[in-house]
Amino acid sequence: MSAFDHMENETESYLIDDPEIKSMLGSTATFNIDILLLGETGTGKDTLAQRIHHLSGRRGNFVAVNCAAIPESLAESQLFGVNSGAYTGAIQSRAGFVEAAHLGTLYLDEIDSMPLSLQAKLLRVLESRGVERLGSTRFIPVDMRVIASAQHSLHEMVEQSTFRRDLYFRLNVVNIQLPTLRDRRDCIISLFLEMVQKEAEYFKLPTPPPPESLLHQLLVHTWPGNVRELRSTAKRFVLGLPVLSSPPSAHQGKKTSLKSNLQQIEKTLIEESLRRHDYCVNAVAIELGTSKRTLYHRIKHLEISLT
Incomplete structure (x- = not known):
């Protein structure tokens, strides 16, 4: 077992021992519904997202996207993919994170850091369950489950106009609050x-x-x-x-x-x-x-x- 594996196992045990989280997983993990994970840094959001994917039985991959780490200028092409010639330097077509999550789970980590301009485009993808690559008008259907995580209160961000209200309600089908230590x-x-x-x-x-x-x-x-x-x-x-x-x-x-x-x-x-x-x-x-x-x-x- 690697150091990473045993770290994840400890965090997973800590989370699953929480009665509210255990109950929530039992009633939602196997259903194809979107989940929002809320909690401070270090509370185990990434670990819980992987656990939900494992319990879901979905055949595809667990595709994790750190929304805070993607440069805004590249975010659209990395999320939605790009066709060759869409812009200078796009010499070949490639799929984005959304397509890669087909039949699996798309995990949007730190979605509270996503720019407003990108939130509108993400909402369209979540509503249609499909994507159009940059430079293309062809719609590509994607069968995916979406899990998003946030450190800050998205409700407060909505009130402050720093997070889209429609995207918040689209993601907030089920939310799980992770306890602090x-x-x-x-x-x-x-x-x-x-x-x-x-x-x-x-x-x-x-x-x-x-x-x-x-x-x-x-x-x-x-x-x-x-x-x-x-x-x-x-x-x-x-x-x-x-x-x-x-x-x-x-x-x-x-x-x-x-x-x-x-x-x-x-x-x-x-x-x-x-x-x-x-x-x-x-x-x-x-x-x-x-x-x-x-x-x-x-x-x-x-x-x-x-x-």
Whole structure:
């Protein structure tokens, strides 16, 4: 497994464990309807888009287009294709991203960065489900599913006249809001430990046990880069580099008390040990250096399942 593969697997597990996303995927993934993914940077929009394509069973390719990375002067030809002679330098005909997504999925990443002039032409393609290459009047039908993602609120952009209202309503058949990592603090430690283990395997290094002080820092950090930032943090920890670029400020820790943070750390450590030892309480008590009676008490108090 490559480093990219294991990173995607971790993010996918984190997303699918979210009950709202799991429910939404179950009811929409197999239907040929367009989906809009909304979320901050690093929340896993690309990973979720690929997951939806996989679940859809579509026979064609997953064609990802980073709308922010295409130069505006080339965007139309790259999206819609071009015929030879359409403009100086167009020496041969070629298909664009839309045609390449025939029978598959067209993923429009960061569509909130697409220029207004191009949005109107994209709307026509989405409505007609087909494309005309630059320099041609021949209509080419395209059977595709469209998934778009945005970091900013498209509704607010519509109100500010920076995103077309008609395109917004065309894309917004189903929308999925991806949670930030700070809104799912219960996942932070377990996800971090999984990432540390896999990064250690990738770099062929021993898996270092994180100190309790670090786990507390992880819980109170605001994670502006979300899962992507957590993954980089795990990588630095395995490599013995400084982990967090700056200590959490006082206001970052106000959302959760020290007691609740420590309980979350304790719960995660017990759950991880139980999984490693196939839920054998004797083995877990030995590993954690506590008595069975105390361990059973903590398991009950922290509402940990033994199955």
